[in-house]
Amino acid sequence: MNDLLSKVLEAYGGLDRWNGFSELAVKSATGGPFWPSKGIPENHGWGNVTIKTAQEWTSIAPYDAPNHRMTFTPTRVAIEDYDHQLVEELRDPRASFAGYGPATYWDMMHRAYFNGYALWTYLATPFLLAMPGVRTQEIAPWYEDGEVWRVLNVVLPETLASHSAEQNFYFGPDYLLRRQDYHLELSGNAQVAHYVSDYVEAQGLRFPTRRHAYARGADGQPDRNRLLVWIRFDDFRLR
Template structure:
C-alpha cells in the first residue's frame, strides 16, 4: 500500500475499524448555484442518508416527496413510495447523461444518480482509496493556506461510479483531507476544487461535516466567487 495512503487511513481511524461496520447513516443538507444550472430548485432541508461501507449503495429518504425513498447502485437508481411501488427508475443511469453539457437540465432521476454516487464517495473517503482496483500514486505536493499538502492521484475502476475516473486528493500535515479535485463528467467535464472541513470523531472514525465545491481554473486555483455546491452532514451513526 502507498505510504501516504497508509498514514491517511490511520489518521481517519484505520481500515480495520472501517471494515468492522457495514452501514453509515447521516443527515445531509445541500445547496449552491450548481442546482439552478440543472433546473433544480435549492432544497436546504435535511435528508436521511444511508450508505453501505462495503459496496457502492446509497439510500435517501425522504426524496422529493415525504413518502418517497431513493436507492442507488452504480447500474440502477430508483425512487419508490412507502409501499415499495416504483415511482421512477433508470437502468444503466450513466448513459442517461450522454450528450449532456454543463448547462443541460436534469430530471429527478438524473439528480438521484448524482446524489447517490456523490454522497457515497464523500462519506467513504478515504477508505474507498484502499479498495481493490483503485490505483493510487503520490504526485507533487501543493502549497495552500500556509501548508504543504501531499497529493494522491487516484484512478477509479469502471465499476465505481463517481464524478470522474481520475481525481486528486490533497492531505494536510495531519493526514486529513483538505481538498478533492475532479472533472464533473455529468456536466460537460467542468473542473471542480472541492474543500472539506470541520471534522468530527464518530465511533473511532473521522468525518468532515462541511464541504464546499468551487469552479477550478486551468491553473488549479479555485474561484472563490463561484461556490457551486455546499454540503452539510450531522448525526452520524455506524452499525
C-alpha cells in the same frame, strides 16, 4: 498500498474499524447555484442518507416526496414509496447523460444518480481508496493555506461511479483531507476544487461535516467567487 494512503487511513480511524461496520447513516443538507443551473430548486432541508461501507450503495429518504425513498447503485437508480412500490427507475444511468453539457437540465432520476454516487464518494473517503481496482500514486505536493499538502492521484475502476475516473486528493500535515479535485463528466467536464473541513469523530472514525465546491481554473487554483455546491453533514451513526 503506498505510504501516504496507509497514514491517511490510520488518521481516519483505521481500515479495520471502517470494515467492522456495514452501514453509515448521516443527516445531510445541500445548496448552491449548481442546482438551479440544472433546473433543480435549492433545498436546504435536512435529509437522511445511508451508505454501505463495502459497496457503492446509497439510500436517501425522504426523496422528492415525503413518502418516497431513493436507492442508488452504479447500474440502477430507483425511487420507491415506503410500501416498497416502485415509483420510477433508471437502469444504466450513466449512459443517460450522453451529450449533456453544463446548461442541460436534469430530471429527477438524473439528480438521483448524481446524488447517490456523490454522497457515497464523499462519505466513504478515504476508505474507498483502498478498495480493489483503485490505483493510487503520490504526486508533487501542493502549497495552500500556509501548509504543505501531500497529494494522491487516484484512478477509479469502471465499476465505481464518481464525478470522474481520475481525481486528486490533498491531505494536510495531520493526514486529513483538505481538498479533492475532479471534473464533472456529467456536466461538460467542468473543473472543480472541492474543500472539506470541520471534522468530527464518530465511533472511532473521523468525518468532515462541511464541504464547499468551487470552479477551478487551468492553473489548479479555485475561483472563490464561483461557489457551485455546499454540503453539511451531521449525526453520524455507524452500524
